[in-house]
Amino acid sequence: MRTAVVLFTRDLRLRDNPALHAACAAAERVVPLFVLDPRIRSSPNRRRFLAECLADLRESLRARGGDLVVRHGDPVEQAVKVAREVGAFGIGLAADHSAYAAARQRRLAEACDGERLALRLFDGVTVVPPGALKPTGGGDHYRVFTPYWRAWQGVRRREVVGTPRRVTLPDGLTVGRLPAAAVTGGSPDVVPGGESAARERLSAFRRRAGGYAEGHDDLAGDRTSRLSPYLHFGCLSPVSLESTVDSPEFVRQLCWRDFYHQVLAGFPELPRRAYRRGTTERWRYDEAALDAWKEGRTGVSIVDAGMRQLLAEGFMHNRARLVTASYLTKHLELDWREGAAWFARWLLDADVANNWGNWQWVAGTGNDTRPHRRFNPERQARRFDPDGGYRERYLR
Incomplete structure (x- = not known):
C-alpha cells in the first residue's frame, strides 16, 4: 500500500487543502503531520490559537478515520523520520515565502533527495502565488500595488479541491500529544482558533458582505470580516474565500495580502531593512x-x-x-x-x-x-x- 506524508504548516484545514487532497488521491495511507518547532518563538496569543487550530484539525481528521500526528523538534528531521517509519514514498506541503519557510523548504528538498523521497510543494497560502506575475517593465516582483492589482485580476485561479471523505493512517503509528490550549500572558478576548470556528465566522460575514465597501472603515461599527487570523493560520483557503464572498472591495484586500507575499519573496529582508531604495532613516530613541x-x-x-x-x-x-x-x-x-x-x-x-x-x-x-x-x-x-x-x- 502506498503511503504519503502531508506536513501541515500554514494550511490547518481540510477543505480546499491541495497537499492533503493530492496525498489522498495518490496514496491509500496518509499521515497528516504537524511539527512543533521550539525555535519558533511565538506569542501567547498565537500559541493558544495554534493549539485550538490543531485540536480542531485532529477532531476533523478523526471524524474521517484518520488523525493528526504531532511531533516536536526540527520539522525537516521529524518529517523525514516519520516518512521513513511508515515507508512513505513522499512528502507534500504548502509552499510559503518567509525566509524561515524558504530555508525549511530548501533543507527538506535536500533531505528528501538524500532519502529518495519525493517532495511536492502546493500553492495554498495565497490566491496567486509569488512568481506567477512578472512586471512588464522587468524585475522579479511588483513594487506598486495598482499595476499588480490589474494583473492579479486576470490570473486564472487554481481549482478549489474538496474535503477528503476518508483519511487512513498506517497501523501502529503513535500520534503524539497536542500542545496545551491554556496559555498565560495573552489577551483576554482572543477569538477561538480552528477551521470550524473559521467557517462559522465566514458564514456570518457572507450575510453582511454586501455592505463591506461602505462599512469596513467604520471603527465603531466593526464591520470588517475579522477573518485575518484564520487566513494567517490557513484555517480558510484564500482561493475559496475569493470565490465565496461577494464583495469586490474584500477581494481587493485579498489582493493586498498576495501583493505583500510577492514583495517578501522578492525582498526577504522586509522585516529588517527599508524596502525603498535610497531611504535615509533618522529615528529617535525615546x-x-x-x-x-x-x-x-x-x-x-x-x-x-x-x-x-x-x-x-x-x-x-x-x-x-x-x-x-x-x-x-x-x-x-x-x-x-x-x-x-x-x-x-x-x-x-x-x-x-x-x-x-x-x-x-x-x-x-x-x-x-x-x-x-x-x-x-x-x-x-x-x-x-x-x-x-x-x-x-x-x-x-
Missing part, C-alpha cells in the same frame, strides 16, 4: 514615548483606543492600525521596526509579509508611492469614529 504608545496612554484617544484593542483582543481594526502606526513613525518619529515587533507580539494575524510590509508602507520606507503620507489622528477620529463609539469601547 523609551518612555514608545512604552506609552505600546500601553495605550499617549493621550491621543484614537491611538490609545487602537492600542488597547490590540492588548485586549490580539486584533486591531485596520483603520486603527494605520493611525497608530502613523502616529509612532510620523508623529513620535520612532522606528517602524519597534512598532512592527510590538504588533507581532500581540496580533493573531501577524503575518511576516503583511505585518512588516504594511508597517513599511506607513513609515514611508516601503511600497507607498507617497512616502511622506501622514494620518492625522484627530481628523481620522472625526471621520471614522464621529460619535466616539470605538474610543468609548476601548478606553472605558
